Amino acid sequence: MELSLQNISVSLSGKEILKSISLTVEEGIFVSLLGASGCGKSTLLKTIAGIIPQTRGSVILDGKSADKLPCHKRGTVIVFQDFRLFPHMTVVENISFPLKMRGVSKEEYLKIASELLEKVQLTGFENRRSYEMSGGQIQRVALARALAAKPNVLLLDEPFSSLDVNLRKEMRSLVLKLQKEFKITTVLVTHDRHEALTMSDKVALMMDGKILQYDTPEKIFESPVSRQVADYFGDVIYIDGIVKDHIFQSEIISFSVDKPDGLYEVMFRPSAVQIMSNGNKNFRICDLSYQGENYSARLEHNETKIKLNTTIPFPSPYQIGDVVTVLFDTNRSVLFPV
Ligand SMILES: Nc1ncnc2c1ncn2[C@@H]1O[C@H](COP(=O)(O)OP(=O)(O)OP(=O)(O)O)[C@@H](O)[C@H]1O
Numbered sequence: 001m002e003l004s005l006q007n008i009s010v011s012l013s014g015k016e017i018l019k020s021i022s023l024t025v026e027e028g029i030f031v032s033l034l035g036a037s038g039c040g041k042s043t044l045l046k047t048i049a050g051i052i053p054q055t056r057g058s059v060i061l062d063g064k065s066a067d068k069l070p071c072h073k074r075g076t077v078i079v080f081q082d083f084r085l086f087p088h089m090t091v092v093e094n095i096s097f098p099l100k101m102r103g104v105s106k107e108e109y110l111k112i113a114s115e116l117l118e119k120v121q122l123t124g125f126e127n128r129r130s131y132e133m134s135g136g137q138i139q140r141v142a143l144a145r146a147l148a149a150k151p152n153v154l155l156l157d158e159p160f161s162s163l164d165v166n167l168r169k170e171m172r173s174l175v176l177k178l179q180k181e182f183k184i185t186t187v188l189v190t191h192d193r194h195e196a197l198t199m200s201d202k203v204a205l206m207m208d209g210k211i212l213q214y215d216t217p218e219k220i221f222e223s224p225v226s227r228q229v230a231d232y233f234g235d236v237i238y239i240d241g242i243v244k245d246h247i248f249q250s251e252i253i254s255f256s257v258d259k260p261d262g263l264y265e266v267m268f269r270p271s272a273v274q275i276m277s278n279g280n281k282n283f284r285i286c287d288l289s290y291q292g293e294n295y296s297a298r299l300e301h302n303e304t305k306i307k308l309n310t311t312i313p314f315p316s317p318y319q320i321g322d323v324v325t326v327l328f329d330t331n332r333s334v335l336f337p338v
Helices: 043-048 090-103 106-119 136-148 165-182 191-200 217-224 226-232
Strands: 003-012 015-025 029-036 058-062 076-079 155-159 183-191 202-207 210-215 237-244 248-249 254-256 264-266 273-276 281-290 294-301 309-315 323-328 336-337
Touching: 003 043, 015 043, 015 165, 015 210, 015 264, 029 043, 029 191, 043 076, 043 183, 076 136, 076 217, 090 106, 106 136, 136 165, 155 273, 165 191, 183 191, 191 217, 191 294, 210 217, 226 281, 226 336, 237 309, 264 323, 273 309, 309 336
Parallel strands: 029 183, 029 202, 076 155, 155 183
Antiparallel strands: 003 015, 003 058, 202 210, 237 248, 237 264, 248 254, 264 336, 273 323, 281 294, 281 323, 294 309
16 A cells, blocks of 8 residues: 655644655555654654644545544554553464454454464464563564554554664564565664665655655665765765866865856765775875774875775775875765755
8 A cells, every 4th residue: 555645744742743744655665764763753653553643734545535534444553662462362362353353253363363473483372471472572473463454554663672683683584574475565663774774665864853855775875865864874974165167176086067066065975985005195094993894994185184084894904194095986976065
């Protein structure tokens, strides 16, 4: 099912939390709502589910307004961070619950529960209760219960944040595998950049109740629309300059661009910068620190004193004080007007 949000605004206790959010999640894709704590991610998820009513705008499901539909009629299911299983019910009873509510026969719901338990690798856990399982197992039951409801849109509110690193990795692959298998339109709330970039077909970066950019992981990382977006996704190098007659010119680099004349900052990701020992030797390494797998290096330009940070793969052939040539991959440059 396609999900479309049209100019959604939400106010809570007199404060505007979401500010005219528009976004389309095409059928069957996996989208992450990414952003710092308090930017409104969970509020947006709950608005999609119908738990929080919007002050303005519309939630459109498969081309039809869902604004007047209560939560249980929207076909959306939320999995919360704390999973919220029914503690007095067994695993099978938890998974079967949404099916029973829909009047599915006992024979049928037991069959579906058993198939889903197999999919989340919990066959044999049918009669356990929450207090007899680990966090990861409880999460898999919550996922099976969500899938049992045959949701049109699956909404995941930070479901991996309470798990340890290895389990988190395992659960991410399981969720993605099932999401692709069931072809469920899915929206994940996360504050983990890596999680958003590696799991999603598209990422919506939120800040202060607004979406700053909604794009594929490659585009949002490589072609950010603003400095705010660029900075959010990690280290960046900025160089000030001007564009004149379609040439960007600065003290250390110039190249052709398709931009109108004016003042700009050009942005590079550290991976778009290469260090070489031969060439015009324009930078000096003033700091080098091991990060695990690579080194973080700080370099200073010989004459202009422009400084930049980059990474050097392990083992580093360079030392602090070495004078090197810095090459910029201008195909990966992004220009922001100043
Ligand atoms: N019922 C409420 N009444 C008033 N303000 C609220 C209410 N619920 C949430 N807020 C505020 O709305 C803002 C957004 O909250 P929300 O939970 O959507 O953020 P979030 O991006 O999901 O954050 P986190 O990653 O910490 O969960 C916060 O400033 C929060 O304090």
